[in-house]
Amino acid sequence: MIGGLIGALIIAVLAPSIFGVSRNENPNSATIQQNEDKTTKEQVSLDVSTDVTKAVEKAGKGVVGITNIQTANFWSTGQESQQAVGVGSGVIYKKEGDKAYIVTNHHVVEDATELEVTLSDGRKVPGKQQGSDIWTDLAVVEINSKDLGEGFVTEFGDSDALHIGEPVLAIGNPLGLEFAGSVTQGIVSGVNRAVPVDINKDGVPDWNAEVIQTDAAINPGNSGGALVNIAGQVVGINSMKIATQAVEGIGFSIPINYVIPIIEDLEKYGEVKRPSMGVTLRDVAEISAYHQEQTLKLPKDITYGIMIEKVMANSPAAKAGLKELDVIVALDGDKVEDVVSLRKYLYNKKKVGDSMKVTYYRAGKKQDADIQLTDETRL
Template identity: 50%
Template sequence: MFNEDNRQTKRSYKRSGLAFGVLGAIIAVFLVTTVFQWKGISVSINTNEPTAQADELNLNDNPNAVTQAIDETSKAVVGVSNIQETRQGTQKAGTGSGVIYKKDGDQAFVVTNHHVVANSSEVEVILSDGTKVKAELKGSDPLTDLAVLQIDSEHVEKVAEFANADDVEVGQTAIAIGNPLGMEFAGSATKGIVSGLDRSIPRDMNGDQQPDWQTQVIQTDAAINPGNSGGALINLKGEVIGINSMKIAKEEVEGIGFSIPMNVAKPVIEDLETNGQVERPYMGVSLQDVSQIPGSVLQRELNLPAEVTQGVLIQGVEQGSAAQKADLSQYDVITEIDGNKVESLMSLREYLYNEAKVGDTVELTVYRDGEQMKTKLKLSSQ
């Protein structure tokens, strides 16, 4: 009898505990909601909204997802021919790929790589059905390796959709579409994954074997071959997550290709389409890395203190420029901008292009004939 009563008591406690647990959860939710409302904070939790990862998993369950993604975008991927003047007349100097991203009345716009159309006298676009149309170069940007072309929209069937860069994740499916080795393999598609985000690739812009800029890219193992440049890297929805740009071409390296992510590409594309160039802050000086100058020259000719081993040397000042108005002179050495160390020309450019804008006033720390001084410079556009 005692044991039976004991079991009933335990069951009663369990039911009571469960009831108190549910009640406690309700009270907790009420208290949290009340606190957030009291603090003026609105919290929205939508469990029905799929995340990027959930979308990817759902699409991967579809055996036709890759085929559908390629079908969705391939007609928006075109060939791009760089035609140049020679002594024998005009001839094709190279080919690449491009992506039709906009159709506006009788005009359509194509994004490709700067290096695909560099030094061209004419540019020709080859649509997915083989139709060839003349293209006007609206603008080109060497730093981001992007260019925008304008074509007649008469034969344009498809416009690509740009993905939200925030939704791109390492490990998700990536499909490269383009024209490897020219138009012989037009419309080729290769499949892989996104191998890395926010990669920075140093680039030599002037051929002096020194990096002048770092290009921000997506890394992928989807095969990107010559001719793929300017083509689309897409997700399983058929949305463009990057503009294919380059690969590491070494015998010991396999499966490392790079695409320009859409958060970098979109504002550049808009500037090139609208203004023909990307507006960036301009100082009006020609510069050289201090690290490239022999130490004896730095101390004998420039009278720099021995501890100053990094910075940029002003080789020349443009007449009427912001630098001239700030009283900068040839052979001045810039070591800081707004309190940030200037270690090289690349670090100075990165600060100007990423942290400043046209019209801003920056403070420079400068050495002139061995003496440190500070000056303010109002950045202009080139």
């Protein structure tokens, strides 16, 4: 019995060293705990600089917020007051003397009685609409450049050089000024896309906008903001977004090479100087087969073209001898099938003062006429 007791004591004393067991489950736990405490006290600070951050730093300062303020009439009191009805984005592209110029969308400034521009540093300055164009959805806003420091003017890139799959960034103010200067990243999903635009809201496309397609998130408020390449250059002005339950990640931007001549006209004239024929038009496809044959007397193989509904007095069309019910089928030898294609040719290929050959049918007979284009308000 004495020997057994002595053996038990020996085992009790030597057990920790034999089996590596101590009062702590892990003999190194105290050291680990000390290291953990030390780590939590020391915050990791990294100076991250990538092509994306550099592009944002270069272009982001020139993206502004634009608040559309309109006069509201309260019928209950008979008094008028100014109310903000929407917020969009804009891009400072030029500084000249005591003025700076901002490009934005037409629908951002439409019907505004006042404009307020919020700079990227938070300052708010009054803006003045210099000109606007509904066809391209572009507008120019002017602000005082007195307190505008360095880095606020963006650099334009070459939108014709864009490639599908190229990374791009959308900078703007989605959902208003609360999220001012937001940046989303994506790629160029498509170039030279044609998107139908209904100008007069009658359900019939009046124009095909030529745009860049991107999957960079573009939300309400981003309109007028910048689409930027990885070099920090503005390559597009964000304008439209398809937002339905079935479609996601499809945004559109107006190519900057297309924007430049438009904003130059808006700066100089307050409007875009476009050539005009001086007529009102209707697609032949909208006219019944009976009237195509009996009224217009078109050959059976001519089921396309544009019928002249009205010719303005002293217009280029009137001077060239064109009349009501004439059906235009070609311009300078290029086939035109509808009003949209006619506008596209006229606005993109011709200038005020140019001469244009019009091929048309009158009472079933094919004829030609030369028109000297002016800048009338009608086609």
